[in-house]
Structures are given as structure tokens and as C-alpha cells.
Amino acid sequence: MDAIVFGATGFIGRSLVAELLARGQRVAAAVRxxxxxxxLTSEGVDTGGLTxxxxxxxxxxSGLPEARDVYNTAARFAFxxxxxxxxxxxxxGALHVLEWAATLxxxxxxxxxxxxxxxxxxxxxxxxxxxxxxxxxxEGxxxxxxxxxxxxxxxTVANPSTVIGPGxxxxLAAMVDDLWNGRLPALPGGPDVFLPIVTLDYVARFLAEIPASPEGEHYWVLDDTTPLLPELIGTIAAHLGVRAPRRTVPVGLVRRLPRRITGADPETLSFLSADRYPTEAARAFAATAGLEMPPAVDALRAWADDLVASRFGAASAWLRPYGFRAVAGSRTWVAGERHHPAHVLLHGLPMNADLWAPVTPHLPGPVLAPDLPGLGRSAATDRPVDAWLADLLGPVRTRPVLVAHSLxxxxxxxxxxxxxxxxxxxxLVSPAFLQAPGPWLNRSRLAVPMLRRMSAARLAGTLHLPEGPEVASAAADLRRPGVAGRVITALRAAxxxxxxxxxxxxxxxVPVEIITGSADPLxxxxxxxxxxxxxxxxxxxxTHPAEVAHLISG
Known part of the structure; x- marks a missing residue:
């Protein structure tokens, strides 16, 4: 083997294996x-050189294939x-890998x-x-x-900082999760906290280059231009369209407060430091190898999109590309083809664009599926929804089929x-303005707290649907600050x-076709x-995605 990678199923290890295979190396992946x-197959990586x-x-x-280069990316990373x-x-484990490598x-x-x-x-x-x-x-x-x-x-020892990327x-992802869900009223640490990042792709390329370099050097792999923590969180908040905390709480105070109040794991607090690190050797090596880090702010925004798309690890993205885009002056979650879609899919309430996940595989051609303004993952806008839709479709260069559900x-x-x-x-799928008012959601002043407290199971029961990822996605959004209230406001307006x-x-x-269910007629x-x-x-x-797709396709 050219290389053997221990911890090859881990976050860094699997990306390193993909990088080495892409370079034509024969790679042994040591896994449990x-x-x-x-x-690797899902990522389109050629596994012909993999053992x-x-x-x-x-x-x-013992009993492992010999290799010229040995990588130990294995670690038990949890608090x-x-x-x-x-x-x-x-x-x-780290010593076992070293002692085995010494026999090669x-x-x-x-x-x-x-x-x-x-x-x-x-x-x-x-x-x-x-x-x-x-x-x-x-100790290791x-x-x-x-x-x-x-x-x-x-x-050679590589010392990466917080590695960000899909997965x-x-x-830091836990802090972004709290920010997204309105659970981050203040930042732990002072205004000078430096929590450096580095992207997963960069780390994989950096590691792949190390064996060809002179031995004896050890590298701190991180981006010195990472914004200080308040600015970092502010950058992500602006991208997501949520409010950033304005206050900081000293680490010493956080340590003294009960965890049930702060929500902070004591083991994470030592990372909230103003320390800087010796990156000169890593930067010189990267320059020699022709490696260049992406701008930190761009990397943070792309990672924030990945976190929201995957529901912070609870789901899988069903439509790519995805991310937050500026539409009518607000941050809008947009998935799919923005310029040449064959179909544009608009969801109803209280759902989001994930509503269309079962239908999309049955449709010919690319689709564009946004979350409506103020709903789902999209931030609110002070402009009318008609202006938002016109701005969303401004970049579209095709004449797509416009598909809408309910409200x-x-x-x-x-x-x-x-x-x-x-x-x-x-x-028009189940056009609400042609149907009887649904009993599934009342419009009283009690509706907002009721909607925010709905679990996925309860929401599924209320909508007379089987519990599935699309309903779970909607329930997760309804718990975010302001979303349930905007659902009720949109419902009343419609x-x-x-x-x-x-x-x-x-x-x-233009030609119009209406699709309804027999249990919900016009x-x-x-x-x-x-x-x-x-x-x-x-x-x-x-409930009937293939039939709906067939009717949409005409």
C-alpha cells in the first residue's frame, strides 16, 4: 500500500482517504x-485503489498490509x-499505531x-x-x-484547529445550533476569544502532502485570519438571518454558574482563549505545496449552510445546491437550480421546502425549491410576498412549471x-382558497404557543400524515423564534x-391544472x-408522490 489510514471512518479520516485515492494512491483503510x-461511493470517489x-x-x-505512509486520524472526540x-x-491506541508502524x-x-x-x-x-x-x-x-x-x-504531528465542513x-457547531434556535443570549468568553477554524478539504490536502516533506517538523494547521469569536458568530448570524448575541460572559463566571443555566459543557471552556499559535512552519509548508486556504468568512458561511441543510446532523440534504441567499432584502433558504429549473416548487403551511422531497425524484429536469419568507428556514422580510417571489424568479432563464401547495x-x-x-x-396542489377551511389549525391567540410546542408526532397527527422526515423538518422550524407566529399571520392573511x-x-x-385529494375536495x-x-x-x-409528480409533469 502507498498509505494506510487509521480512523478512516471518522470526519477527517474519510476525507483523507478520498484525497489519497483521488491522487491515484493505493490506500488501506483500517476500520472497525x-x-x-x-x-465514498455517495461522494463519487473511485474506490478502485481502496482496501x-x-x-x-x-x-x-498485527496482520495488516504494509504501507509506506501511516496516518493516525483515529481519536475519541467527545465531551x-x-x-x-x-x-x-x-x-x-495512538501508541499501538506507532509501535506497529515501527515494524514496517x-x-x-x-x-x-x-x-x-x-x-x-x-x-x-x-x-x-x-x-x-x-x-x-x-497525554497521547x-x-x-x-x-x-x-x-x-x-x-510528523499535525495539529488542526476546529475543522469545519460537511459532517x-x-x-463550535453546537454554538451555531444554539444561535440558530434562539438559545444563545450571550457569548461565553470575552471579546478577544480566538477560536480558529480550518476547512476539512484544506486539512485533507495538507495531510496528503506531509509524507513527501522533510521529517522532524510539526505543524499547527489553522487559519490565522479567523475572526474573533464575537465577529465570527456575528458573521454566521447575518448569513442565517438571525440575531447575534450582543453580550459576552467571562469564562470564569460561566464556570461558576450551574450548567443547567449556561448550557455550556465545562470541558469546552478551555478552548475559549485569546491564545495564538505557532503557524509559521505550516504556512511555509503550504506555500511550498501550493495550498491555499479559502477565505475564513466564506468557509464559515458555507459550513453554516451545511449545518442547516443537515439539521445539525439529524437529517440529510435531499436537494443540492442549497444555502441562504438574499431575496427581496432577506435571507432566504434556496435549494436546487436557481437559473434553469424545469419546475419551481412552493410549499404551503406549516411546512417548508422539504415538503417536496418525495416528489422531486420523479420529476424530469432540475427543480428550484425555496422556503417562503419568514417560514421554514427563511428569515422574515418587510416586503410583500409577491415582491419576494418576483425577486426569487428574477435570475430564472427558463419558463418553468410553477407548482404551489395550499396557501x-x-x-x-x-x-x-x-x-x-x-x-x-x-x-395548484390542494389550493386552500378553493377548499373548506381546514380544521387542523385554529387561528386564535392560543395558536402560536400551541404550534411551537408541537412535536413531530403531534404535528403529523394533526395534519393526518404519517410521521416522516418532512414533518419532522417542519416541526423543527416551528420551534425557532418567530416562525410559529409568522405561520399564523400568513394563515390569517391567506x-x-x-x-x-x-x-x-x-x-x-397560462395553462392551469389543479390537483386535490379525494379526502380534501374543492x-x-x-x-x-x-x-x-x-x-x-x-x-x-x-402520501402519493409518484402520482403527484406524474400530474405535474403533464
Missing amino acids: NDTLTPW VVTADITRPL GLGVPEARATNVT PRLRRLVHISGYRVSGAGSEPDYAALGAYEASKI DQAVRARARELEVPL QYIG ACGPALRFAVEHPERVSRLV FADRGRSRALLDRVQ VVDVGHPVAEIAGAGHHPQL
């Missing part, structure tokens, strides 16, 4: 369970670990992944003060360096009447506008084709 191959081997580094290693559990991987006759380099806060620490690890994770990483770093000198193993949900049918109809040259056809929408049906100049006669799906209710795209 092979979740790596499906992930997967079973290994448990907490035990002495609240027990000492034996943390030491088994971060200390004992053609070893060029052992690359050990340590940490920017722990590497080179001179003091003995204090498990009581630091917690099992950080203390075990310090010291032990690996000392043993490598004894065995004369060519060693990273620990550490979104009104804005879609108005756009088609005003801009018939912009759409080829209008499809019901007040029913007569106007009905009148517009006589003026629309109560008004219309002069347009109506397709009724047997056994469906108000959300046929969730």
Missing part, C-alpha cells in the same frame, strides 16, 4: 466497521467521556493527528481540571513524541397572472384573500382541469 465504502481492513487500535496491531474510554483510543521495513512517515490546544503541552495532563478528552489528547501527544524518539520512527457537528397557491397564481411570459404552466384569489382564476393566461367550481387522487388528503405530495 465498513461505513467508509458507502460514503478495507478490520483493525481495533485499542489492542496491539463527558470516562477516563478509560478516552485513554483507550487517544493514548493506548519501508516506512516513510507516520503522521499523527493531535490538536492545536494540546500539542507540545509541557505539563502533565490534569484529567480532573481538563476533562477526559483534552487530558487524554495531551506526549507519549507518541517520546516513543517515536525511542524507536526512531519518522514522525462536523461537535464543538402558496395565491402568490403563485398572482405571479402567473402578472407574468404569463415567465411560466409555462401553473399547477384566508382573508380567498375571494381575490378565486377571481384571478378567470384572468390567468368546494368551488372552477373552469380548469382538476385531477383528484384517490385516498389522498391535503398533502398528496407526501
Whole structure:
């Protein structure tokens, strides 16, 4: 083998394997369970040069294929670990990898992944003060360096900072989660806290270059231009369209307050520091290797999109590309093809664009699916929804089929009447203005707190739907500050506008098709084709997606 990677199913390890394979190397991936191959396949990585081997580094290693380069990316990274559990991987396991590497006759380099806060620490690890994770990483770093000198193993230690990218949900991600869900009233630490980041892609490329470099150097891999923590969180907040906390709380005070009040894990507090790190060698090496970090602010914004798309690890993104975009002066969640969609899909209430996930695989051509302003993941706007829709469709260069569900049918109809040259056809799925007012949601002053407290199971029952990822996604959004209130406001406005929408049906100049479920029929006669799906209710795209897609496709 050209290389063997321990911890190959981990966040860094799997991306390193993908990078090495892309460079044409023969790679052995040492894993306990092979979740790596499906992930590589899903990422479009050619696995022809991959050999997967079973290994448990907490035990002495033997019977593994020889390799020229050995990477140890394995680590037990979590807070609240027990000492034996943390030491088994971060200390004992690291030494097992080193001692096995020392037996290789053609070893060029052992690359050990340590940490920017722990590497080179001179003091003995204090498990009581630091917690099992950080203390075990310090002990492991010291032990690996000392043993490598004894065995004369060519060693390079890489010390990445907070690594961000798709799949990273620990550490800083938890703070972004709290920010997104309105649970971050103040920032822990002072205004000078420096929490450096580095992107996953950059780390993988950096690690892949190390074995060809002279041995003996150790690298702190991080972006010195990372904004200080208040600015960093402010940048992410502005991108997400949420309010950033204006106050900071000193770390010493956070330590003294009960965790049930602060929500802060004591083990994370040592990372909230103003310290800077010796990055000169890493920057010089990167320049020699032709590596360049992406701008920190751009990386943070892209990562924030990934976190929201994956619901901070609770779901998988179903439509790419995705992210927050400026539409009508507000931050709008937009997924899919923005310039050449064949279909534009607008969701109803209280859902979001994930409503269309079951339908999209059955549709021909690319789709564009946004969250409506102030709903789902999108921030509120002070401009009318009609202006928002016009701005959203401004970059579109095709004449797509405009598809709307429930209360979104009104804005879609108005756009088609005003801009018939912009759409080829209008499809109205369960148009609320043509149906009986639904009993699923009252519009009283008690509706907002009721809606915010709804679990996914209760929301599914209220909507007469099976519990699934689309309903869970909607329930998660409804718990965010302001969303439930805006749902009720939009509901009242749409019901007040029913007569106007009905009148517009006589003026629309593009072909119109209406889709309903047999359990949720129209109560008004219309002069347009109506397709009724047997056994469906108000959300046929969730219960009968293939049939809805067939009707949308015409």
C-alpha cells in the first residue's frame, strides 16, 4: 500500500482517504466497521485503489498490509467521556499505531493527528481540571513524541484547529445550533476569544502532502485570519438571518454558574482563549505545496449552510445546491437550480421546502425549491410576498412549471397572472382558497404557543400524515423564534384573500391544472382541469408522490 489510514471512518479520516485515492494512491483503510465504502461511493470517489481492513487500535496491531505512509486520524472526540474510554483510543491506541508502524521495513512517515490546544503541552495532563478528552489528547501527544524518539520512527504531528465542513457537528457547531434556535443570549468568553477554524478539504490536502516533506517538523494547521469569536458568530448570524448575541460572559463566571443555566459543557471552556499559535512552519509548508486556504468568512458561511441543510446532523440534504441567499432584502433558504429549473416548487403551511422531497425524484429536469419568507428556514422580510417571489424568479432563464401547495397557491397564481411570459404552466396542489377551511389549525391567540410546542408526532397527527422526515423538518422550524407566529399571520392573511384569489382564476393566461385529494375536495367550481387522487388528503405530495409528480409533469 502507498498509505494506510487509521480512523478512516471518522470526519477527517474519510476525507483523507478520498484525497489519497483521488491522487491515484493505493490506500488501506483500517476500520472497525465498513461505513467508509458507502460514503465514498455517495461522494463519487473511485474506490478502485481502496482496501478495507478490520483493525481495533485499542489492542496491539498485527496482520495488516504494509504501507509506506501511516496516518493516525483515529481519536475519541467527545465531551463527558470516562477516563478509560478516552485513554483507550487517544493514548493506548495512538501508541499501538506507532509501535506497529515501527515494524514496517519501508516506512516513510507516520503522521499523527493531535490538536492545536494540546500539542507540545509541557505539563502533565490534569484529567480532573481538563476533562477526559483534552487530558487524554495531551497525554497521547506526549507519549507518541517520546516513543517515536525511542524507536526512531519518522514522525510528523499535525495539529488542526476546529475543522469545519460537511459532517462536523461537535464543538463550535453546537454554538451555531444554539444561535440558530434562539438559545444563545450571550457569548461565553470575552471579546478577544480566538477560536480558529480550518476547512476539512484544506486539512485533507495538507495531510496528503506531509509524507513527501522533510521529517522532524510539526505543524499547527489553522487559519490565522479567523475572526474573533464575537465577529465570527456575528458573521454566521447575518448569513442565517438571525440575531447575534450582543453580550459576552467571562469564562470564569460561566464556570461558576450551574450548567443547567449556561448550557455550556465545562470541558469546552478551555478552548475559549485569546491564545495564538505557532503557524509559521505550516504556512511555509503550504506555500511550498501550493495550498491555499479559502477565505475564513466564506468557509464559515458555507459550513453554516451545511449545518442547516443537515439539521445539525439529524437529517440529510435531499436537494443540492442549497444555502441562504438574499431575496427581496432577506435571507432566504434556496435549494436546487436557481437559473434553469424545469419546475419551481412552493410549499404551503406549516411546512417548508422539504415538503417536496418525495416528489422531486420523479420529476424530469432540475427543480428550484425555496422556503417562503419568514417560514421554514427563511428569515422574515418587510416586503410583500409577491415582491419576494418576483425577486426569487428574477435570475430564472427558463419558463418553468410553477407548482404551489395550499396557501402558496395565491402568490403563485398572482405571479402567473402578472407574468404569463415567465411560466409555462401553473399547477395548484390542494389550493386552500378553493377548499373548506381546514380544521387542523385554529387561528386564535392560543395558536402560536400551541404550534411551537408541537412535536413531530403531534404535528403529523394533526395534519393526518404519517410521521416522516418532512414533518419532522417542519416541526423543527416551528420551534425557532418567530416562525410559529409568522405561520399564523400568513394563515390569517391567506384566508382573508380567498375571494381575490378565486377571481384571478378567470384572468390567468397560462395553462392551469389543479390537483386535490379525494379526502380534501374543492368546494368551488372552477373552469380548469382538476385531477383528484384517490385516498389522498391535503398533502398528496407526501402520501402519493409518484402520482403527484406524474400530474405535474403533464
